[in-house]
Amino acid sequence: MIQTLIDAIDDRLEIRFTYDGYARVAQPAAIGESRKGNVVLRCYQTEGGHVTPGHEWDLCIVDDITDLTVTDDVFQENPPGYKRGDKHMREIYAEL
Template sequence: MHSTLIQAITAQSVIELRYHGYSRIVEPHAYGRNNLGNDILRCYQTAGGSKSGEGAGWRILKTREILSLHVTEGCFTIRHDYQRNDKGMLNIFCQL
């Protein structure tokens, strides 16, 4: 999954994944490790479900809790409200 996430971010490819029982379509912007040692993905969800009931918005997903991941043929542009050097990440593996 590590190399797939890096490739998707670099190519600005849309990802379809399954997380916490919901199918989600996301635009990955940053991937790294937080201060608790969890690998996390900062992404913008454009479609799909969530526990909160909100279908779209910024998310931080723990990569170990992603059950399946598929890079789609869709591409995205960087979100205008995205900020590089994510403060939630102690180490950044890849970012836009």
Template structure:
């Protein structure tokens, strides 16, 4: 799964997946290891359900993601508010 997320980040490609029981479509921005040692994904959600309405930025534990697919849809604009060097990650595998 990590390889697919890295490929999506490198190609600016949206992904779809299920997280917390909710289907989502998102622009993946960074993936790596959290300070707690878990693989995590920082993404900007463009479609689907939210646990917290109006909350577009998500930090997802990769092990809790299911049904991950690359959509084939590329995004040209970096999501508003994104900054490289994610402070939530002690090691970054890939980032925009």
């Protein structure tokens, strides 16, 4: 799954997945290792349910993502407010 997410970031393809029981569509922005040692995905949610409404940016633990699908939908612009060098990751494997 990690390589699939890296490829989606590199190709700027939206993803569909389930997380915390909610189906989501998101633009993947970065993947890497968190300070706690988990592999995490920083993404900008564009559709679907959410635990905190109005909170489009997510930091998802990759092991907790299910039903991952990479779509054919390309996003040209970086998601709103995106910054390289995610401070919540001690190692970044890929980023926009």
